[in-house]
Amino acid sequence: MSESLSIPIRKTNWSILDSEDLYRVASWGQPYFFINNEGRLSVRPKDKSSVSIDIVSVIEKLQKQGVLLPVLVRFPELLISQVKRLNEAFGSAILESGYGGSYQGVYPIKVNQIQEVVDTILQAGRNYQMGLECGSKAEFLAALSYLHDDQTLLICNGIKDRAMLELMIEAQKLGKKVIPVLEKTQEYAELKSIIWRTKYSPVLGARLRLGAEGSGRWAECSGLRSKFGLSVSELICLVDELKLLNLQDKMQLLHCHLGSQIADIYKLKSAVREFTQIYASLVNKGIGIKYLDVGGGLGVNYEENKINSEGGVNYDLHQYANVIVSTVQAVCDEQGVQEPVLITESGRAITAYHAVLVVPVLGMQDREKWIKGMIMPDDAHQDSQALFNMMRYARDVSTKEALALFSHAKELHKRIRNAFSLGFISLNEHAIMDHAFWEVCSSIRNTLSNDQDCDEMPELIELENLLAHQYICDFSVFRSMPDHWAIGQTFPVMPIERLEQPPTDSAVLMDLTCDSDGQITHYVSSRPNKSVLPVHSFIPGQRNYMGVFLLGAYEDSMGDAHNLFGKVGEAYVYSNLENKNNFKIEKFIQETTVQEILEQLQYFSDDLRRRMSEIVRKKTQSGEISSETGRAILEKYMTCLQKGTYCDSEALGQDMS
Numbered sequence: 001m002s003e004s005l006s007i008p009i010r011k012t013n014w015s016i017l018d019s020e021d022l023y024r025v026a027s028w029g030q031p032y033f034f035i036n037n038e039g040r041l042s043v044r045p046k047d048k049s050s051v052s053i054d055i056v057s058v059i060e061k062l063q064k065q066g067v068l069l070p071v072l073v074r075f076p077e078l079l080i081s082q083v084k085r086l087n088e089a090f091g092s093a094i095l096e097s098g099y100g101g102s103y104q105g106v107y108p109i110k111v112n113q114i115q116e117v118v119d120t121i122l123q124a125g126r127n128y129q130m131g132l133e134c135g136s137k138a139e140f141l142a143a144l145s146y147l148h149d150d151q152t153l154l155i156c157n158g159i160k161d162r163a164m165l166e167l168m169i170e171a172q173k174l175g176k177k178v179i180p181v182l183e184k185t186q187e188y189a190e191l192k193s194i195i196w197r198t199k200y201s202p203v204l205g206a207r208l209r210l211g212a213e214g215s216g217r218w219a220e221c222s223g224l225r226s227k228f229g230l231s232v233s234e235l236i237c238l239v240d241e242l243k244l245l246n247l248q249d250k251m252q253l254l255h256c257h258l259g260s261q262i263a264d265i266y267k268l269k270s271a272v273r274e275f276t277q278i279y280a281s282l283v284n285k286g287i288g289i290k291y292l293d294v295g296g297g298l299g300v301n302y303e304e305n306k307i308n309s310e311g312g313v314n315y316d317l318h319q320y321a322n323v324i325v326s327t328v329q330a331v332c333d334e335q336g337v338q339e340p341v342l343i344t345e346s347g348r349a350i351t352a353y354h355a356v357l358v359v360p361v362l363g364m365q366d367r368e369k370w371i372k373g374m375i376m377p378d379d380a381h382q383d384s385q386a387l388f389n390m391m392r393y394a395r396d397v398s399t400k401e402a403l404a405l406f407s408h409a410k411e412l413h414k415r416i417r418n419a420f421s422l423g424f425i426s427l428n429e430h431a432i433m434d435h436a437f438w439e440v441c442s443s444i445r446n447t448l449s450n451d452q453d454c455d456e457m458p459e460l461i462e463l464e465n466l467l468a469h470q471y472i473c474d475f476s477v478f479r480s481m482p483d484h485w486a487i488g489q490t491f492p493v494m495p496i497e498r499l500e501q502p503p504t505d506s507a508v509l510m511d512l513t514c515d516s517d518g519q520i521t522h523y524v525s526s527r528p529n530k531s532v533l534p535v536h537s538f539i540p541g542q543r544n545y546m547g548v549f550l551l552g553a554y555e556d557s558m559g560d561a562h563n564l565f566g567k568v569g570e571a572y573v574y575s576n577l578e579n580k581n582n583f584k585i586e587k588f589i590q591e592t593t594v595q596e597i598l599e600q601l602q603y604f605s606d607d608l609r610r611r612m613s614e615i616v617r618k619k620t621q622s623g624e625i626s627s628e629t630g631r632a633i634l635e636k637y638m639t640c641l642q643k644g645t646y647c648d649s650e651a652l653g654q655d656m657s
């Protein structure tokens with residue numbers, strides 16, 4: 001098959017800057033990810049420091065230690081940097097505006113509950129009085145144990161049963177700042193009965209259902225019909241009752257949450273305005289609210305700084321902080337009430353950056369090749385003759401002619417397949433025609449892609465999609481990037497090395513699952529066609545690694561075991577100037593073994609072994625296999641059980657080279 005460029009590289013002197021631009025690294029990776037001079041994806045894990053880590057050398061080091069890919073690389077320093085940036089953004093917004101209150105972030109642990117992630121965030125947040133937010137019983141129990149001092153806030157959202165409410169009150173008696181936030185009126189009824197029984201009046205908060213809607217994919221988290229929070233009239237009833245019981249000083253927190261990944265900052269501004277008006281009215285009614293909690297939703301740019309792109313937001317951290325601070329300040333000013341302590345519950349923005357998945361490309365599904373010795377039959381069908389001849393002249397046509405040829409070629413190819421089904425042409429001719437069709441398409445694609453005016457032409461996009469290679473990658477979309485499958489969330493994906501070279505092919509990345517949804521269908525690039533990824537050509541035996549970025553938020557606990565692919569191995573990597581290459585692998589967590597994943601479904605290794613032994617025993621007894629063969633089979637089975645669930649790409653590479 002002729003060598004063909006599948007993306008237009010009009011430049012001859014390709015550089016890493018072209019790769020940065022092509023994969024939009026500056027857009028989603030700011031300020032952490034960049035391409036180093038060796039053409040490898042690198043990370044600057046520490047804010048405002050130039051220390052950088054080459055991700056490829058992390059992988060090489062892991063492989064030297066016997067680790068198999070895929071692997072999830074965590075850079076906990078990115079969590080620390082984000083905590084700092086968030087707090088500093090609010091700090092400077094408060095300073096600049098002369099806001100009368102302070103800011104306290106809380107980390108909503110549902111975004112990533114891994115102990116080390118939570119621990120790192122809390123430690124980084126100590127200087128800023130950063131607290132935690134939980135939304136379920138298990139999260140509450142995990143978070144409670146982390147309240148090492150009496151200042152750290154724990155905000156408890158979600159539906160709470162009696163046991164949870166009681167434990168929250170006990171925690172308050174221990175001196176901890178645990179605030180149950182009432183989501184439903186039933187919770188208040190429960191709480192009231194506890195107050196009657198124990199004669200202890202706890203501090204509490206209330207979650208409000210705002211009229212203003214959020215924006216972006218999670219807009220339904222707010223609005224009058226949302227699943228969460230009290231309506232304004234329920235809030236008024238609650239407040240009146242608290243006053244009757246003389247508990248008006250106990251309601252210290254007002255909470256709302258617009259939904260994750262708020263795309264449009266103007267929506268945020270109007271919601272915060274409405275919310276602060278409610279706060280001001282309650283304060284004027286004599287309710288002792290101290291904290292105004294505007295929830296999560298601080299967005300991450302997965303693609304580019306635009307609202308309507310997949311996963312873009314139209315603001316940055318500083319604008320986010322400024323809008324919240326200045327809006328609350330303005331309303332408080334108008335209403336003559338004291339400015340509250342501001343709380344945000346940013347999860348995605350803190351955690352997204354820190355996790356990078358590296359997956360090897362195992363191979364590729366190629367198009368029909370020309371098989372040596374294939375001869376076009378003399379009595380070929382007339383459509384076949386036409387398509388065959390087209391191969392010759394399709395290379396040298398104008399854009400306009402190319403477009404006409406494309407639709408003709410599609411029609412011919414369809415008719416030829418039809419003729420085959422009806423028994424008019426041979427299997428050999430069928431194979432030649434498939435090849436001819438791809439050749440024609442590839443010539444037309446080259447013509448169109450060399451014409452700058454065709455960049456966004458639907459025919460070109462169709463051709464690119466038709467001709468893209470399928471790269472088989474060693475991972476599971478369902479396990480490692482579930483939101484891509486479930487809600488079409490975009491994640492930046494790109495090769496992590498050879499970026500000083502132009503990518504000469506395009507591909508769609510397929511995972512290992514036996515599921516047609518198991519593929520990446522949307523890519524971040526500056527090309528108009530987002531359904532294929534520009535890649536370097538695949539050379540068997542040569543390593544070819546893809547990085548998937550911004551996986552640190554939500555993906556860890558939402559991933560599932562489709563086709564029984566387990567958790568991938570995880571490396572915790574820190575910068576370290578004393579080490580070669582500036583980094584240190586502090587910890588490695590082994591991938592899930594086949595045995596472990598099977599145990600979750602009640603296949604226990606003793607039973608498996610017993611059953612396999614029985615199968616083997618019958619065959620050795622009957623003499624169909626020798627007992628050595630039987631033993632060897634059993635041993636192989638048991639060894640496999642102890643190994644990981646993904647492909648051993650190194651063994652695969654050896655076979656191919």
Ligand SMILES: *Cc1c(COP(=O)(O)O)cnc(C)c1O
Binds near residue numbers: 108110157257259
């Ligand atoms: C999910 C959630 C958050 C986190 O939102 P992010 O967009 O990740 O910052 C915060 N608060 C509540 C109540 C949530 O349910």
